[in-house]
Structures are given as C-alpha cells and as structure tokens.
Amino acid sequence: MSTLFLIGMHEIEKSQTIIRNEHYFDRIIELHDLDSLMIDLYRDRVSSFPNAHNFETGVSLVLYDPSKFQLSVRQLNVLFKRFFPSFNISAIDHTQEENLQRLECIERENNICRNRITRINHWMYHHHDDIPDGINKKNYGTINGNSIPTQACEANIYTLLLHLNDSKAQQLHKASVPRLIRNIEFMSFLSDPLEKISQDELHYWNILSTWDFCALSLSTQELIWCGFTLIKKLSKDAKVLIADNKLLLLLFTLESSYHQVNKFHNFRHAIDVMQATWQLCTYLLEDNPVQTLLLCMAAIGHDVGHPGTNNQLLCNCESEVAQNFKNVSILENFHRELFQQLLSDHWPQLLSISRKQFNFISEAILATDMALHSQYEDRLMHEQPMKQITLISLIIKAADISNVTRPLSISARWAYLITLEFNDCALLESFHKAHRPEQDCFGDSYKNVDSPKEDLGSIQDILMNVTNPDDIIKSHPYIPNGQIFFINTFAEVFFNALSQKFSKLEFLSDNVKINKEYWMQHKKSQ
C-alpha cells in the first residue's frame, strides 16, 4: 500500500502533476504538520496484522513546503532513514515543480514492491545513486577498483546497501535525537498491551517466563511490550538504566529496521530468540546480570535488516553487500554492524560498561552463522574448560534455532513460516533464471514477472487460529520432511550435547525428540 502525505497543503496549492498522479496512491492523507506525520507513521506501523500500511509493500511520499516547517527535505529524509529504515518513504518539496517528477515513477515503484519476489530482489541487489553524507563517493559502487554488479537505480525502495551506508553515515555524524521524535510519547501507541495489563498486571510476565512462550500469537504492539518489559528488568538488574521513553524509541526503531513482510526473519523471531536467550541465561548465567542483558540485547538485534533469504543467494549473485564483507558471514556481519550503530545511537551507556563486555554482542551475533555450526558443536563437546565466550555463543545459537525445541503446536507454526520463506527463496532463484538480479527495475521485462500474491493475511489467519500441526501439514505436506532434515542435520546432536553438558537443559533434547517423532509419523515419501 502506498500513501501520499500532503503536509500543510491547501487544495489550491495542488499542482496539475499532483492531481494527475494522485490515483496511483492507495490513500491520500492531509496533515497540518510534521508532528502529526510522525504519529501516523508509528501508529500505522504497529497496527494489527495483516498490516496493510506497513510502508514496505508500496512507496509513500511526503509533500511539504520546507520553508514553513524549518526542516529541510534532506533533514527529513535523513530522519526517515534513521528511525524508519525499512520504510519506502521520502520527502519532496512540492513548491519546486521539477521535484514533482518523482510522482511519475510511483506506479512503477509500487509494482516492484508489491511483488514479493521483485521486492526482495531489489533489496538484495540494487542501490541508489543518492549517497549519504560522509560515505566516500569515490569508493561507492566499486570494490577494489572493480565496478560492481549492484544496480544503481533511482527507485525509492529499501535496499540492504542503502541501509548499511546510512547506518555508517550516522556513525560519522553522531546527531542527537531530533525534536520531532523526542517529543513523542511512545507508550501512547501501545493500547493492545496496556489494555491487557489493566486486567492482569502480570500477564506478560507470565507468558515470558515459560518455555511455552508463543510470539506467534502476539501483535506488533505486544511484541514491543515484551521487549520493553524484559529489557527494563534486565537493565535494572545490571544497573545500566535507560529511561522508559528512550527504551521504547529504541524498540520502535528496531521494529522498523526489521522487515515486517518477511515470513520468518522479522521482529517476531527477534523477540522469540530474545525470550529463549533469557530463559537459557537463567540456567547458565545465573550470577551475571550484565552479560545476561548484553546477550538478550544481542538476541533482539541479531537479524536486524534480514532480507528473508540467505548468504548463499547474496554470494551467488556477487551482491555488493557480499563483497563488502568479503563473502564471510555476510548477513551476520550486516546485522552486527547495523545493530552496533543502533545501540550506540540509542543506548550509548551500554558501550560504556566496557569495550570487552560490549564485544560480546558482536561475537554473539556472528556466532549465529550456521556455517559455523559444526565448529561450535565441536567446542561444546570438547572445550575444557569451556570459555565464557563459547558459552555465550552457544546460548544465542541454541536460542536462534530453539523453535524446534518449543512444544509441538508452537514449533509446527515456526516450521510453517520458515518453509514459506524457503519457498520465496526458491521463487527468487527461478526469477534469476530469466532475469539478471541487477536488471534495470524500470525496464520492460519486469512487467512480465509472475506476481505471487501477497499472502500475509492468510498466514496470520493460520498463526492465530490453527494450533493443530495436522491442519498445517494438510496444506503443506512436505513440512515434516524439511523438519526431519533440519533436526537430523543440525538440531538433534547439538541439543543432545547441550543437555548432556548442562543437565538442567534436558527439556530441550526431550522436546526435539517428541517433535521429531511426530514429523517421522507424517513423513512423505519423496
């Protein structure tokens, strides 16, 4: 869905170009000022699933006269990139007719991001010519002097590279939080959880405190609330305090840095992994509140900006992001870099605990690369005595794949989501058979791309209403085979070894065993 925001504009100020292109937007919203715009962006983003106005499945434009608002177009665009990184949104000074040519591109841009395959392709392999301040323009677009395949394009759509470069630029500028954002009372967007706690104060504590935690049935607002509740407690235990509104801003920014449109790798997964990490810390890091806080923070940020694909796909097509990280743990390095910047922007006190401690966050995020799995398995079985950094890495690794250790009805729904995401990767690979990944996205051949329907609505329905795994595999009969493969290849040995080393964690290997038995009973012959 795409939105045209008209800020402080009177009907008579609308030029012919605006009037001619209005119908390409799904809605037009007239607002008095930029403060109201910020409120609308946050409110829409955390509205209930399936969230039509997530700002990812369409392009949105903000038309305003900067001379009336003391905020230049450039400043507003920098604010969007900093606080709403995954959004396809940009600002335009409508008083200059030549700027309005951007409106002519809206239809084509919307087509790219309404099709989930061309959208993902764009995220991964394209970049903009618009270079953030502070990034070396000479090197941008080349690696070691060689030209890069990533397509420079003018589409106003999210890309991984832009996300990374904007984050680097923020690091250089170290700007304070602008008034427009600072003035917002973030608690006011959380009516879902506030209503529930008014009935039962302990509601979220009760659900967070068991291994039956089910992030799948929580709304975005509730997911943010779970993050808030847990981090607030851990920050008190570790004596690294943060004001409520600042913590909420951090969480809203993090949520807007994950792709809500991904099936598996989204903010829901981040909260699920954070909760699992915390539960494991209660067994394994009992007396270490600082490391528990840092590790739970690493967990909530460990997949930030994830495109819902994998390192192999980034490597195969020689994307610039892959080259940026020399083809080593590409996505994990990408998440680590984005998240470190986000933390130093929103919670610099965490950095001041000590560099060494803070580095745990980096190490922990890098440890989630499954290419390192057998190395970690080896350390788990043979490192004597086990180093603290190994223990930290094993905790986050276990939490990252803990969906196979949750009770079956929860585990099956995560399995369903990862299967859908894998299916999209397969569609992307077939797309690459007929189209170069870096192909000009405004070119005609994009028009012939099959358009898989946006399926978030039906997925949400299954997540909320179907708890019996039998019903899930009726429509996706190959899920059991995928789960058996994943458990046999990665999970079983790992969780058995973990449970042997730490007997308090036996419930993990027990659950994997029960789940595997179910999948075996429903295995399909190939």
Ligand SMILES: Nc1ncnc2c1ncn2[C@@H]1O[C@@H]2COP(=O)(O)O[C@H]2[C@H]1O
């Ligand atoms: N239930 C599951 N079934 C299959 N693969 C999984 C499952 N859970 C996690 N994974 C894989 O394990 C990987 C862990 O790292 P990622 O989150 O990058 O991507 C994850 C998936 O590729």
